Amino acid sequence: MGTLAHTSVSGAIDLLSPPLRLRLLGQFRLERGTENLELCRNGQRLLAFMGLRGRVSRTILAGTLWPEVTEEHARGSLRTTLWKLPRGEPPLVRCCGDTLVVTPALRVDVDTLTKAAFGVLQGYGAPAHVPPPLGLLTVEDLLPGWDEDWVRVERERLRQLRLHALDALAETLVREGKPALALEAAWASVRTEPLRESAHRAVVSAHLAEGNVSEAVRHYHAFRALLNEELGVEPSPRFARMLPVRPPERAAAHDPGGLLGWSG
Incomplete structure (x- = not known):
């Protein structure tokens, strides 16, 4: 009985505790x-790594x-940094032997982004009254300005995940x-990576869905000119086949209508 009572009280305390984010x-x-809890630089690095991994030796x-x-x-530096972390319950x-585990009560924004992105990529349908997770996918990069290798790797992984999710969301x-x-x-997606063809195909697809053929064609030519100028290559045949009219053999030397003004 005492154990059950203790569990109940503990659960009540957890429910009343301010959320950790x-x-x-x-x-x-x-x-x-x-x-806003202040941490030393090493404390930030430790908690950022733990927040991304969840548990680690x-x-x-x-x-x-x-x-x-x-x-x-x-x-020794790890022990010192752990000791300096803010105290609280939980x-x-x-520590679980030689493994460190971040508290499940900690809500990490990367987890929210990852869940939303995988939901889109795996085609989980949302109720009609629920808006698409566009706001969750148009967020800042992971820890901009941090130059550790493990941050750069994770930053690029999340960037690619967001781009694929945005392309898939547009198609859906x-x-x-x-x-x-x-x-x-x-x-x-285009603003994040201006030379990414799949994002531009999504723009053209949306224009065509509205019946705006002229805007679709203009956008194709604008992207073609940018791609030719920056990389000296042409869009894929798949992109060209999306258009109801055949594009000319050479990309224009200018940006029709200034559609790609983001590149500067």
């Missing part, structure tokens, strides 16, 4: 409710965060008869 998209922020964590010192020194990081919205929203998703 870790924001890694954009500037690093650790929040408890409306309070001490050896891997110490070697990743302090790669240029001896293992003994790295483990603790941010708990076209099929659902929502070309205006499809254009928003397609342009978000």
Whole structure:
């Protein structure tokens, strides 16, 4: 009986505790409710790595965060950094033998982005009254300005995931008869990577879905000119076949209508 009562009280305390949020998209922020918790630089690096991985061995964590010192020194730095983390219930990081585990109570914005992106890519249908997750996919990069190798790798992974999800979302919205929203998703992908053909195909597909053939053709030629100027290559035959009229053999030497003004 005592154990059940303790569990019940603990659960009630957890429900009343301010939510813990870790924001890694954009500037690093650790929040408890409306309070912004301050961490030292090493504390930020440790919690960012743990927030991305969830659980990791001490050896891997110490070697990743302090790669240029001896293992003994790295483990000492890890112990010091763990000791300096903000105190609270539940603790941010708990030890399970040689493994460190981030608390399940910590809500990480990268997890929200990843869930939304995979939901789009795997075709999970949302109720008709639920808006598409465009806002969740048009976020800042992971920890801009951080230059550690592990951050760069994860940043590029998330960037590619977002781009694929935006392209897929645009295609889905076209099929659902929502070309205006499809254009928003397609342009978000174009702004992130102006030379990405799949994003431009999504723009053209949305224009064609609205019956705006002239805008579709103009956009194709604008992208063709940009691609020729930047890389000296042509769009794929697949892209050309989307148009109801055959494009000329050579791309124009200018940007028709200034459609690709984002590149500057």
